[in-house]
Amino acid sequence: MAVTARDVAQAAGVSQRTVSDVVNLPGRVGAETRKRVQAVIDELGYRPNPHARGLRNNRSGLIALVVPELDVPYFSDLARCLIPELTKRSLTLVVDQTNGDPERERAVLTGGAVSSTFDGVLLNALNLTAADVEAAAATQPIVLLGERDYGASADHVAIDGTEAAYAATRHLIERGCTRIGAIGRQARSTGTAKQRVDGFTRAMHEAGLDPNRYMAEGEYDRASGAAVMGEMLDAGDPPDGVFCFNDLMALGAMRAAWDRGVDIPRDLAVVGFDDIEDGRYAMRSLTTVAPDKEAIAREAVAMLVERVAGHVGPGRRVRAGFELIVRESSGPA
């Protein structure tokens, strides 16, 4: 038979109301009592009924992950890491896709079609203003994701995108590349792309190389990587190394090189970003920056759950780690 709040209350020597508060409003319960009751909850395996919980305190048990595109492997990898973190707290992940549409991103945050449904939001937004984010974070639990400066005081988990781009570029330089390209700059970016451009530029300047010689815009998908790489290779005096700002563009770039008989890594070394599985099985396995997705998921959920439980205070910034994984695409020729 399922363990009830009454069972927990009896075993812990507290009222059912206290058990309910520990589950739903832990900030209201003293630290010692909270600890004792939580220990009994864990020991008995008590799982609060989310429907009853919703009726009592207007919570749904649902956490939204709001991302620009669901079928980008980085986001589905991240969702896969988030699910166990949420499941052990009896929370369910809802994935909502915005296509980077600022109206839709705003709608999720401002009591539009869906926001009343969620207890909290993990937000990776492309086009929100700092004011949008500040206003939303003031009224509901939000944790921001992604290597960009939202310019807002809200909890935020990300790796250091500038350092990661610097490491990727240093690797190409140390390998002996001298004509190094970068694919993925964006015309008006204050976000992910800007950090990657900054890290790339710093490493190139330090090595006395021109960062702008082979710097190109890109759309973060395979088709764009293939098209941009194709143009670079067809233009004459092609690069001998390229840092693509995500793995999808790197995979497209490798395909374009392959189509032109350019040997990877002998004629062209390629580095990506994200460490998606696809890159591990490419015909030349892909060197890439691997963000610590488990850490991102763990830290983001921990902070969000604290906000849901009533924590107030200024936004916190957590840096997750990353690793440069060297594979065939930039290995020995």
Added chain:
Amino acid sequence: MAVTARDVAQAAGVSQRTVSDVVNLPGRVGAETRKRVQAVIDELGYRPNPHARGLRNNRSGLIALVVPELDVPYFSDLARCLIPELTKRSLTLVVDQTNGDPERERAVLTGGAVSSTFDGVLLNALNLTAADVEAAAATQPIVLLGERDYGASADHVAIDGTEAAYAATRHLIERGCTRIGAIGRQARSTGTAKQRVDGFTRAMHEAGLDPNRYMAEGEYDRASGAAVMGEMLDAGDPPDGVFCFNDLMALGAMRAAWDRGVDIPRDLAVVGFDDIEDGRYAMRSLTTVAPDKEAIAREAVAMLVERVAGHVGPGRRVRAGFELIVRESSGPA
């Protein structure tokens, strides 16, 4: 200012209750009235507030897509196709991952941790019994997905997996392959794998070839495709063509062939199943069976919305189409 139910009621000359019924319980409204009110709803752009809707009739506006794994590209492709179909009905997609765990699949269906939250479920289950599915379909709106015989009377949308596997195998035979392998059989499968084995076996028998000579089990991921293909190639007298039961295994198999200096398609032609984007940019672009995912999404949502609106009756079976897309992996050598 937002259009309200009152605006619609006035314009259509009906009560607000009737407008609400057209939105929430269309089965209760006469066909002519329903049509007239719906026309006004469309004209004025009325969007019912899902929170108020939830309060009135215990609906959340959430539809769950329940799949074994979120980070399988086929499922994220499918989710991408479902979102616009649901959005235009003011419904939100929730993705729930079961890992194929029968307990978790059952929990979603039987009033467990999450089912009370959803208006309806799109279910791709690996390990449920016919009795599980029948019981669940009797109490809540469900549409089944996936090329398997659930053995239950419930709405179901799928392509004909046997015919698709037959077409893939015929292609290898017509191309001139005579030592044709298949990767993806499963020991106890009554589902997807069984249909693909059946279609493969029929085509091989018709051509006077032995279907079992190079038939192997597989786990539907890249690592498994690479390992199984590696064994086939290392065993001596290797196949000259292989039908992998999904694209991920085909990509792994191509990588294993590449590692051994086996030229694709000259020495080995490879065909996959699913048409994920990854295959289009592989070093040999992948020949594959492309299910009509848009049609699957469209038909599944249409049937589910009817069930949510109160449609009763026996389970309906809808066949979506597929296409064999021939690319480099089985093209001219």
